[in-house]
Amino acid sequence: MQGFLTLFRKELVRFWKVSFQTVAAPVLTALLYQLIFAHVLSKHVEAYPGVSYSAFLIPGLAMMSMAQNAFANSSSSLIQSKITGNIVFLLLPPLTALEFFFAYLLAAVVRGLAVGAGVLLVTSWFGLGLPTHPLWVLIFALLGSAVLGTLGVIAGIWAEKFDQLAAFQNFLIMPLTFLSGVFYSIHSLPGFWRAASHVNPVFYMIDGFRYGFFGQADISPWLSLGVVGTSFILLSALALWLLHRGYKLRH
């Protein structure tokens, strides 16, 4: 337990020491999206009855930022440790696979939540009211960050070079997060793209998160919870199995 707490604290220290880059920068990016898209589209689109486009956009941006940063936290920490070689200091002590995994996972979730809170804060004057179902907001914030944090652990273990990780990030994580209904309701999409969105777990995170704010969304929050929860369980099982096997860490 002490091993887990220590590694968790170390992972928090790691991103917090560079919080300008790990928290402030993604918050600013989200704010820029908000400024531009809200300006261009607010007069043309009303996503849900009674919900302005500016307000609609905010939870999507917040969840997208949480997801991307949770992924970035665990994956970049692991790849840096592997490439610089200091991962050996985590492999020599008697840390279990479970301690190792949850330390990286929770630090990723904390970073996700910090970024998400920051995004909500700086975009607050765009008309997003208080959530109608705060518990759903919290559940999807936690689970969404956890799914991407776990994916980050898997990518960090698998990647041997920075460009492999960058490929994972650019060709999987970015499309998944962008094509997930951040900027639109998927009901506005043509049939094929609507169907495609339904196989993207990030869509369910955003839709469930949005439901918490507006009390309405594209699909039921229970279905979203089921998909996101199942994704988390499956990915965690994979990550734990890789760690237990020592895949690419112990030779």
Add this chain to the structure above:
Amino acid sequence: MVPAIDISAVSRRFGQLQALDNVSFRVEPGEFFALLGPNGAGKTTLISAMAGLTRPDSGTIRIMGHDVVSDYKAARQSLGVVPQELVFDPFLTVRETLRFQSGYFGLTRNDAWLDELLFKLGLADKADVNMRALSGGMKRRVMVAQALVHRPPVIVLDEPTAGVDVELRQSLWSFVQELNHAGHTIVLTTHYLEEAEALCNRIAMLKKGRLVALETKDKLLARSNERDVALKLSSELPASLEALRLRQEDGRHILRLPELGALEGVLATLRQASVEVRELSMIEVDLEDVFVNMMQGGAN
């Protein structure tokens, strides 16, 4: 008594390379043990296997009686390893590095021992300096401290003095000797044979993944009473001297004498056989020669 390290029939293959080939030996508690061998002999693979960084294809390793695979927690608590590569976490200060390392081993209130380590390793005034700002030698000292945060009974140093200045080498060795006198078992690999000669009680030599020698230092050094002599003769070596001949190179016979005094008898034999000595030169034997000789396949 439970051996500090018990290596039993350990083999490990990486693709075409047989990194370890059926290696077995024990290190007793309190020993100061050297593991020697040229690059690629398998020293680091063996240490990695002890530490659980590498998994053997077959064979078992126990540290203080704990199997490094099935009982890895207890085995790793008993073992402190200083890796060969100079690695560090650039986000942390020296003290943070040591505190985190303590925590990974389950220790929370460890500051008194960390202060002692910092003092003994000459790092006290660097405690709050970021790791990036340290010189290579200082980083190496931090790595030694990291391996000792949990006061392991068995300490393994993989080439700890490679690329390190003389002053650090000496202070490091006196510190390691102190640990050894306090009861810690020490295993080191080094390229500097004089270090092994000065510090260790027992020496193992690895070559191409195989154990080629395992002897006390005294026995190995006893071989340094032996003298090799190179002789160029006017005709063939008399049959009675055949037994002393190690090899023949460039028209010279290389004879191994049990001690220098035996040279007299050799010369007398040559005179009796009317063989003229054209050239004679001594080849000094020290641990290095014993070592090199073994690595070239001269022994076993």
